[in-house]
Amino acid sequence: MSTPEVLRYTAFSTRPEGGNPAGVVLDAGALDASAMQRIAADVDYAETAFVTGSTADGARSVRYFSPIAEVPFCGHATVATAVALAERGQVAADGAVRFDTPVGVVSIAVSRDDDGIRASFTSVEPSVRDLDGTDLEAILDLLGLTRADLDPALPPRLANTGNTHPVVVLADQKTFDDFSFDPDAVRALLDDRGWPATITVAFCAASDRFQARNLFPVGRITEDPATGSAAASFGAYLRALGAVEVPAVVVIEQGRHVGRPGELTVDIPVSGGITVSGHAVAIA
Template sequence: MTTITDTTDSALSPVPVLRYAAFAQHGAGGNPAGVVLDAAGLPDSDRLSIAAAVGYSETAFLEAGEHPDVYRMRFYSPLAEVAFCGHATVAAAVALAERHGPGQLRFETPAGPVPVRTTAIAGGYTATLTSVPTRTRPAGADELEDALAALRWRAEDLDPRYPAHVAYAGNDHLVLAAADRARLARLDYDYDRLAVLMAQRGWTTVHLVFAHSARVFSARDPFPPGGVVEDPATGAAAAAFGGYLRTLGIVDPPARITVLQGEDMGRPSRLDVDLAAGDDRVRVTGTAVALPPPPPRPAGT
């Protein structure tokens, strides 16, 4: 049995906040998320304040549903509510598995129902989320021009095998593929300009990828709407990207795609993306590891 680490921080909020790194590799890296397992009756303003105090790209807030293993779930970045967040979903599912054992869960999110299966592995658990139905559309010429300018990329930096699209799996992500790994590594964008563009277009992240092979990709995700420069592991974007690959016929299901993210940030993360034949949803699998609470703040701060 896995030992549950106390990751709560009661100083931040009137309810316990758990901290997990989702999509970690070999127990390290991953994307930190806050998790509140019992947010019943918590006002929206308090949820936003808690997410801002935690400081991670997202914090998940759960409320027990009418049936066992069913939970209502909402997600907050430090700046606003987000319709869906993959890494916080995985973090919450693993937190529940540690307390109640592995099995099937169902999260009712603002984007729609998200089934999750947790599985025991050596030293912990994995969680596999099933996205809402995916869709994708070509990016408009003006959208692409504005995005490239904000990223400080040129048209020749793009891989023509992967057309620019806006892909959806609970929220929208602009998908751009770099022609070489070095271009992906040089992420130096105009934060304010991209933030304005993404707010205008309703994009949650810009999903920048490089194809190592037909089924292995490196990715980086600028995330100004969440108040952070970059997300180290983005389950929602990985699901949207899987739908993009399937819809465009780049990958034929059944297939597993591996997305390696966070490497350039020093937080290596792995997201396994499964595409099934005859299903417009996408499954994303990863681990999550408990993080210790932050050190106590000095008196008077």
């Protein structure tokens, strides 16, 4: 069996050297899970998206694999895949597409502006709940921090819009910039707790602008440069806390700490799924 073409895009940036790289396979219908896993490991990005076919009502069936395992959903690979389809005329440049993913059907709007093609996905129905105190202490210990470093206005939570993300917000910019961690220890905690994606550590730079670092040790990666699913979860987190007046739009800056800066725009409606949008461009 021949290996289908593997495209490489970066999402949430208009520059190939920014944002979060993703592999994209648009013709993965003949691949089984082991083949997809092998390709994702070879690509060695945080995730690779595989379009495996279409459902009876026209949604594209999509699966996501990190270099080590299948993941339920990946926001930046979703944006990259939608843009790749639009560039090839398989989705109108000002149209819409639906992805049938392991967490449910996700709607994506595609548009074009002066900076290129932009995609916006709307998450499944979010859930937000308390973060267990033991889990919080474990996270803080890994970062060399204490509860005194937390922003008292934005308490820790577990937020889910397809993937479960622990969310921890720090009060001080320098503390946010300077914390370090052992990637192996973070990976062990994620695996032990069954958290399939990232730990979100954030800082409130302004009422409508946040900075985020998403810890996701996998292969050569330690921090994810731009995390769409975490951005959606963070929007749900802000709404659940009443930290923004909904409907609201906030911007999340991410990736500066790993040399791949990007921006994620998060639309937070009064109810329902959270919409995350950004550009994607091909990596030569």
